[in-house]
Amino acid sequence: MVASSGTIVAPVSSPRNPGSQSSLREANRARIVDAITHHGALTQVELAAVTGLSPATVSNIVKEQAAAGVLATTPTSRSGRRAVRVTLAREMGLVVGLHVSNRQLRVALADAGHQVLVERMLPLARDHRADSELDRVVLLIQDMAESVGTGLDEVLAVGVGLAAPIDPGTGLIATRGLMRGWDGVPVADELETRLRRPVFVDNEANLGALGEYRMGAAQGVRQAAYLRVSHGVGAGLIIDGRVYRGGSGKAGEIGHLTLDEQGQVCRCGNRGCLETLVGAAALAAKFPGSHTQVKLRDIVLRANAGDAAARRVIADAGRHLGVALAGLSNLVDPHRIVVGGELAEADEMLLSPLRHALERSTLATASGVPDVVKGELGERAEVLGAVLYAIDLAHITAGRPSDAARTTGPYPMGIAGPRISGIVPDLAPENAPDRGGLAS
Numbered sequence: 389m390v391a392s393s394g395t396i397v398a399p400v401s402s403p404r405n406p407g408s409q410s411s412l413r414e415a416n417r418a419r420i421v422d423a424i425t426h427h428g429a430l431t432q433v434e435l436a437a438v439t440g441l442s443p444a445t446v447s448n449i450v451k452e453q454a455a456a457g458v459l460a461t462t463p464t465s466r467s468g469r470r471a472v473r474v475t476l477a478r479e480m481g482l483v484v485g486l487h488v489s490n491r492q493l494r495v496a497l498a499d500a501g502h503q504v505l506v507e508r509m510l511p512l513a514r515d516h517r518a519d520s521e522l523d524r525v526v527l528l529i530q531d532m533a534e535s536v537g538t539g540l541d542e543v544l545a546v547g548v549g550l551a552a553p554i555d556p557g558t559g560l561i562a563t564r565g566l567m568r569g570w571d572g573v574p575v576a577d578e579l580e581t582r583l584r585r586p587v588f589v590d591n592e593a594n595l596g597a598l599g600e601y602r603m604g605a606a607q608g609v610r611q612a613a614y615l616r617v618s619h620g621v622g623a624g625l626i627i628d629g630r631v632y633r634g635g636s637g638k639a640g641e642i643g644h645l646t647l648d649e650q651g652q653v654c655r656c657g658n659r660g661c662l663e664t665l666v667g668a669a670a671l672a673a674k675f676p677g678s679h680t681q682v683k684l685r686d687i688v689l690r691a692n693a694g695d696a697a698a699r700r701v702i703a704d705a706g707r708h709l710g711v712a713l714a715g716l717s718n719l720v721d722p723h724r725i726v727v728g729g730e731l732a733e734a735d736e737m738l739l740s741p742l743r744h745a746l747e748r749s750t751l752a753t754a755s756g757v758p759d760v761v762k763g764e765l766g767e768r769a770e771v772l773g774a775v776l777y778a779i780d781l782a783h784i785t786a787g788r789p790s791d792a793a794r795t796t797g798p799y800p801m802g803i804a805g806p807r808i809s810g811i812v813p814d815l816a817p818e819n820a821p822d823r824g825g826l827a828s
């Protein structure tokens with residue numbers, strides 16, 4: 389199903405006959421499959437709520453698509469009542485999520501129903517380079533696929549999160565110097581050549597935001613920001629229920645917001661960025677004689693054990709972050725800010741001073757200030773966002789009853805739609821159903 393260029397083509401064509409009964413039914417099938425692709429598992433009652441279709445229509449289409457091998461159903465219960473849980477069938481294929489941050493790499497192999505089958509994490513050397521790491525990633529993905537009894541040919545798409553802004557036009561890292569060994573490397577093309585699968589690249593904080601919006605602490609909040617505080621600092625913005633990337637891919641680069649015009653020179657080349665105050669290197673340097681040997685995890689562990697200096701360093705970081713988030717709050721006005729990354733493990737030691745500084749510096753409105761919460765997905769937010777990104781861009785489509793019998797390929801139905809290399813600016817469809825109000 390994948391041509392040598394990595395282009396996905398639909399195995400069967402879908403003739404359209406606008407206005408007819410069959411085209412209405414086809415549209416309804418697509419709504420159901422899109423809803424499951426977007427939300428993961430839903431009960432039939434939830435499916436009726438998000439699609440606006442009648443319970444009888446949902447039930448008929450689910451039955452038909454289960455028989456065609458597109459959907460899978462399992463009995464479950466909701467509020468003590470019997471229900472039918474609907475997911476995409478495992479046979480629809482797999483996706484890979486890859487997160488390459490500054491000091492570690494995480495890969496998840498998942499099915500199209502959002503279920504992670506196997507996940508691996510590897511530490512990265514300080515000056516890791518794209519060519520050798522991409523070679524390692526390919527071996528790792530092959531090994532992971534084998535461990536669940538399958539191969540690369542079952543992978544529909546690969547989503548990749550990198551620790552730098554990605555230019556939506558070129559798919560390259562938009563700002564040089566933030567991931568030195570990866571500058572100028574067309575990561576999507578390089579990985580596609582090695583894997584012969586479609587690859588889509590985005591910024592890590594955008595994918596973290598997508599993960600928390602669809603599966604974590606920002607569910608149902610259509611105006612939200614995700615702050616990632618790890619080796620570097622970045623933010624992902626959810627505006628009207630969609631990831632907002634800006635014109636050149638740098639939207640949400642809060643780590644490089646100038647907080648002190650006379651401050652230290654940052655790795656981006658500017659002076660006094662937020663990251664020069666709260667990045668991992670800046671925090672480590674605050675411990676006398678330690679230089680950059682102290683890791684973020686150690687600082688959090690020390691603070692949790694009651695070390696006064698570590699607690700103070702984290703509280704100061706919270707205050708700086710709160711001031712920067714006050715600016716972000718005035719500009720994009722999120723209802724909720726989700727804090728993730730390694731430093732979020734400090735919980736209220738970080739969040740309480742952060743909230744205090746945010747409240748003091750942001751413009752007060754009648755509805756108050758944004759709600760600040762810790763992420764629910766922890767260090768997996770980005771890799772899970774990468775999985776969702778891959779599922780969204782694999783364009784999984786519904787099948788007509790006759791398709792299953794005619795198709796001989798590995799996928800009973802099709803993956804269709806335009807092949808877009810690198811990055812796709814708008815992820816969720818305009819009318820994507822909101823997660824709010826659904827039982828999880």
Ligand SMILES: [Zn+2]
Pocket residue numbers: 643644645654655656657658661663
């Ligand atoms: Zn900077």
